[in-house]
Amino acid sequence: MSILVIHPGAYYHIESFEGPRYAHYFDKLVRPEELPDVRLEDFNVVLIPCRTPADRMEPHKARLRAYLDQGGTIIATGESDSQLFLPGITFTPQPTNFWWWLTPGADLGVRIAKPEHSLFRHLAEKDVTWHLHGWFDVPEGAEVLATGDTGEPILYIDEVTTGGRMIITSLDPFYHHGSHFMPATTRFLDGFLPWMRAELDKEHTA
């Protein structure tokens, strides 16, 4: 077993993690409250989805840090206030413009910052474009993969803050996919999850 998913239990989490489309990407689902009973080191990846209530993760902050420092990988998607339970994250929220696409020819402003990265063999710009929820001031040495309308990072990989790797984004694909509302988020997961399995879970695929 190598990909562990935190399962906060809202309908959109249930649909995303238990639904047939993606269930095979997740080897074990664990409630935030059950984290003390799980050996995180047994997993190549720990995924913390969108809209995970931060106060359910804060008690596990030290364990997440220890997991990272022994070389683990954590993925955290948006609207979870990840800065409250993961190290080195500086986040600035921004008001969500739900309506940008109503203007003909409008551009939300999302750009792929590093097209040569392996993730973008699976994703195009339109697959990371739905809403902007905020941006990050990333630590020096972090790898910025996508930026928002101000050119600030919205998706990055941090291998400098800890002994492991954090893949952090303000995008919230599980929420929208699990709500059956917003096809771009399903396209995002259609690309991101195979990439996660292939690139971040090497032992599993070996």
Add this chain to the structure above:
Amino acid sequence: MPNAPATSGALLLIHSHYGEPPGLFTLALERGDAVIVRERDLTPAHFAAARGLTTTSHLDQLGLMHFADDLEAFMARGGRWFFNGHILRPFLKGLGIYEPIAKAKRADLVLTRLNEHPIFAGIDQPSFEENRGVAGFYGRGHNPLPEGALAINGIGPQNLPIDWEWTLPSGGKMFSHAGNDVGGMGGPNPNHALLAPRILAWTMGEF
């Protein structure tokens, strides 16, 4: 007093997401009989002391299943539950799993009042169809109608029951809205603000 009828008690509002509670909850606090409980602090005593229950679309459905017996007892005392969201766990015997509308087109999102209900009295249901010209925010599917439940609002040409009220065989009442939370305050559609106090009053058995 697990068998006492729920003719008195608190309006229990389960606050599921992190951050400020929704406008409906803060409005409820003005009534003087409401209690907002952070979801992770829920105990059986909260259900035992409640007359009404309101949950949002962010409800931890796995967590609520741990309180299934307490919920059943609450309903059997005549409790009322206003539920927002997609049912993906069988909290109560008789409930089915949410069914989304596949690849919904505009015509699939038409809303129709099927039966009058005091929460929606005098409110034009099609006014909830669009938000700034975009359809789908109200909901895009339905929680299956339990046996004996009354469909209040339908969605799409088949009038799938997006809103229903169910009097349980054990006595309590559940109202299900299978979409984004209704009764939000301060949104672009003022009809939501009209619904809000009615939702709270219905939940407390006042009509």
